[in-house]
Amino acid sequence: MTHKIILDTDPGIDDAMAIFFAFQHPDIEVLGLTTVYGNIPVAMAARNALTLCDVAGRQDIPVTKGVAMPWVGPESEYAHFVHGDDGFGNINYPPSTRELDSRDSAQFIVDKARQHPGEITLVAIGPLGNIAMALRLEPDLPKLVKGISIMGGAAFVPGNVTPVAEANIWNDAHAADIVFSADWEVKMFGLDVTLFAPTDPEFVNILAAKNPTLGGFVQQASQFYIDFYSQNRDEKVCFFHDAFPLAQLVAPELFEFTRGNIRISTDDLNRGQTIVAPPGTTASPLWTEAPFVQAATGVKHDELFQLFIDTYAL
Ligand code: BDR
Ligand code: CA
Numbered sequence: 001m002t003h004k005i006i007l008d009t010d011p012g013i014d015d016a017m018a019i020f021f022a023f024q025h026p027d028i029e030v031l032g033l034t035t036v037y038g039n040i041p042v043a044m045a046a047r048n049a050l051t052l053c054d055v056a057g058r059q060d061i062p063v064t065k066g067v068a069m070p071w072v073g074p075e076s077e078y079a080h081f082v083h084g085d086d087g088f089g090n091i092n093y094p095p096s097t098r099e100l101d102s103r104d105s106a107q108f109i110v111d112k113a114r115q116h117p118g119e120i121t122l123v124a125i126g127p128l129g130n131i132a133m134a135l136r137l138e139p140d141l142p143k144l145v146k147g148i149s150i151m152g153g154a155a156f157v158p159g160n161v162t163p164v165a166e167a168n169i170w171n172d173a174h175a176a177d178i179v180f181s182a183d184w185e186v187k188m189f190g191l192d193v194t195l196f197a198p199t200d201p202e203f204v205n206i207l208a209a210k211n212p213t214l215g216g217f218v219q220q221a222s223q224f225y226i227d228f229y230s231q232n233r234d235e236k237v238c239f240f241h242d243a244f245p246l247a248q249l250v251a252p253e254l255f256e257f258t259r260g261n262i263r264i265s266t267d268d269l270n271r272g273q274t275i276v277a278p279p280g281t282t283a284s285p286l287w288t289e290a291p292f293v294q295a296a297t298g299v300k301h302d303e304l305f306q307l308f309i310d311t312y313a314l
Pocket of ligand 2: 009010011012014015038039125126242
């Protein structure tokens with residue numbers, strides 16, 4: 001079965017690895033890359049997405065530029081310290097000269113959802129401003145898509161930006177609140193699974209050996225990212241957060257979920273916290289009347305990384 005997806009992204013090194021996985025997998029059809037600010041400013045995110053299409057020889061895939069700012073508050077601080085000045089670990093890769101699709105990311109999402117009702121899975125691997133904007137443009141979006149999977153949040157584990165918040169949700173907590181509150185059950189792949197599945201840096205060498213073009217790009221770009229993640233550790237590690245929701249589409253048997261009611265904190269202190277209450281854990285209507293989420297809480301690590309390798313090898 002082929003999964004039609006729109007990949008909403010802020011590339012970003014783990015975004016690049018995830019995008020190539022999606023391009024490579026025969027059961028995934030990428031209808032477009034919609035970009036958003038996050039790791040880097042949105043203009044750079046859009047250009048980087050075009051560049052990744054060039055690397056992969058996929059100039060047929062439309063790329064759009066979307067929101068540049070959080071729903072509320074000032075322009076974000078970017079994560080250049082994780083992803084480098086260029087978003088690709090400072091490898092000086094020549095930027096694409098291809099044109100963007102003229103539509104805004106949110107409009108593109110709405111247009112495609114109307115064009116393929118019930119067929120598209122939205123996969124969001126950056127802050128959620130484009131999806132929130134698409135919900136404003138088309139309140140029936142939840143009925144028009146097949147589903148939504150996001151990389152973001154931390155249900156039962158600490159955050160990576162603050163003690164309670166993961167970066168994608170922290171970056172645009174108000175947008176995340178809109179998205180999680182819409183009439184769909186979000187599949188959330190947060191730090192519960194992504195940060196608990198570190199990989200040895202040898203992984204990127206294997207990707208490069210299996211696929212010198214795509215894996216080679218990931219290997220080069222990842223060196224800066226590996227150094228960031230390996231600070232204050234004895235061994236080198238790497239985390240490919242953004243590929244998790246894509247892997248689940250094609251290999252659902254590798255994941256376990258916990259269902260619960262979810263609230264997103266938007267106050268300053270707890271900004272971006274994703275608080276999940278499984279049924280029976282609270283009688284508070286603040287949670288029992290809140291929308292449900294499927295939060296990934298378990299993953300078969302070895303099989304997951306073998307899936308990435310096998311898919312890059314195709
Ligand atoms: C998320 O934040 C970004 O740095 C990554 O690309 C990923 O989407 C992990 O917290
Ligand atoms: Ca990302």
